[in-house]
Amino acid sequence: MSYVTRVWQDHKTTITPWLFLLPGILMFAIYIVIPIFQSIAISFYRWDGLGEKTFIGLENYRELMRDDIFFTALQNNVIWLVLYLLALPAGLFLALFLNQTTRGIRIYKSLFFFPFVISQVVVGLVFSWFYDPSFGLFNTGLMKIGLSPIPVLADERFVTYGVIIAGLWPQIAYCMILYLTGLNAVDGEQIEAARLDNVRGWRMLWYVILPQLRPATFIALVVTVIGALRSFDLISIMTGGGPWGSSQVLAYYMYEQAFSEYGFRMGYGAAIAVVLFAIMLIYIGFFLAKMYRDEKGR
């Protein structure tokens, strides 16, 4: 028996899982892990993507600390994160509302789900028109009730909220569909039993339904937080980070500094990406810890 075969025979059970994991590990390393370290490395350089890289140490990070737009972006990311979480209760409400058996309920469900199906680009365009100061529905409405029009997307005070509302529209639909599937799995017997004990209304929702929806809530929370942190397409379509950078978020600012027409500051863009990654890491850590606890508890 050759040496190779003997090793194989002896360690079959230890090697096999690694063989099965290998393609995944390779892909994950090439497309995720290595680029992360490359980005971190690039963030210590000044580089236009064409010429020579110059090592400048922490200079990009020092510049971030002096960059007003970076802090605006950071602050906006927090606003995004907080307001985006509204998608959970709103989605739950819609799901409870639509979770009934009436004639044509499927059509209503599909209509409510529709905003999630259409592209974010279309959502952005639709809301840009909605907010348009001269012919948009929003301002037409304001004028009807005697108020003067507000150019939402051109006003630094409202622009971020305007974009978030556009983002919530599809996000609520997404959470709704998650809760609708969750509601299908709710145990009818438990509800029955609770009814017999004279539970109804809020108490039914809070103590009987919601605990059973925990998996759905968890997934909805995950996709919403990620959706908020990587918000990009709507910013790009609706404002381009403007006016004067006041609707900027980290993901878009990174793109703008590194890849846009007036950017090509790869090092600075990478530094922004590293900060965004660090923020996500907190969240990912929380997520992994929970996964670990759940696995262990089983």
Next chain:
Amino acid sequence: MSIKSGIRKVRSAMVALTTSALIALPALAGTAMAGELVINTDSSFPAVKKAFQSAVTGFEQENPDIKVTWNVFDNEAYKSAIRNFLSAESPDLATWFAGNRMLPYVNAGLFAPIDDVWAENGLDKTLKAAESAVTFNGTKWAVPYTYYQWGVYYRKDLFAKFGIDVPTTWEEFKAAGAKLQENGVTPVAIGTKFPWTAAGWFDYLNLRTNGYDFHMAVTRGEIPWTDERIRKTMGHWEELLKAGFFLENHAAYSWQEALPALVNGDAGMYLMGNFIVAPLQEAGLTEDQLGFFQFPAIDPAIAMAEDAPANTLHLAAGARNVAEAKKFLAYIARADVQTRMNEIMGQLPVNAKSSVSDDPYLQAGFKMLSNVDGGLAQFFDRDASAAMAKAGMEGFQEFMVKPERLDKVLARLETVRQRQTQ
């Protein structure tokens, strides 16, 4: 000889990745090819594409032994694609822009010098109008093949109705605006959602207030933004802002979205490049309604200078068919070729011996640019470095909405400038 049109396989995976918008690559089929030539252009606009088509066809007829592969890219996608294809699989020739915009490629050694093409064909005489814009460190880096004028497009009929003459001085300009306002018309339409349009106003106000040399020094980053002379420029701008000259909520509109104001007669003037004429005519404005005038003088002692951005063709450093490429560069610099191309594009030929189509706006622009003694600028975002241009344009946009933040805006621009000159 037959011309086969069609989609050809993209030769480099790198290019394919970044340019999903590759449109069509007409290729010449034939036998006994002596040479090949690969040209990448950003000419996805129909008129520009047609102009290049005519240039390529003409070149092939004159040089039946050269097989031209012409790749058309989407205009926006081209701006990032060029970085990849120049360093990965280089074409022989590539279109780009004059001024500071070409410096990253010059500095990275991706464009090749073409002083010999200029010398052998006497281009320093025929292409004089844009010579300085393609010269860097005393070396020529491109052949400019088209440019267009900037200026004020205005509602001739409204001016006539309210008895306003075309303004030639700052006072007249302000008076004209006041007269329009009296009649319920906003003087100036503008959309600064994409803030480069605001830079047009800075260019002109600064060129008229401080002159060409100072303006170019500003865009090169040699003058502090807090300089008194820049404050003077901004002061003139502030006069207009205070008087409510500009379209309300302009930061909510792109330049196209601000056009209806001019078409509907809600606004009287629009500072823009000549490409504004086509959409305005499509929207129904006739030659009796739409006029053009040179941006008025502010300081009479200062020679008039204009924005006239040129588009250019560059020899790639990685070119494999250098002789053929230089032949094409000489060809596209020729008077007859530029006449034909620009006739199709509706722009101005750079070659002084070319003739200009009889379009009244082009004629007016040609006349204006021929008499310029101040100099020709390329536009703020081509003259200034990328980071300075971006910060500048956003700053101008902010200033136009919040004039009281002038100090803050200038201080921020100064920080960006100092970082650049480090």
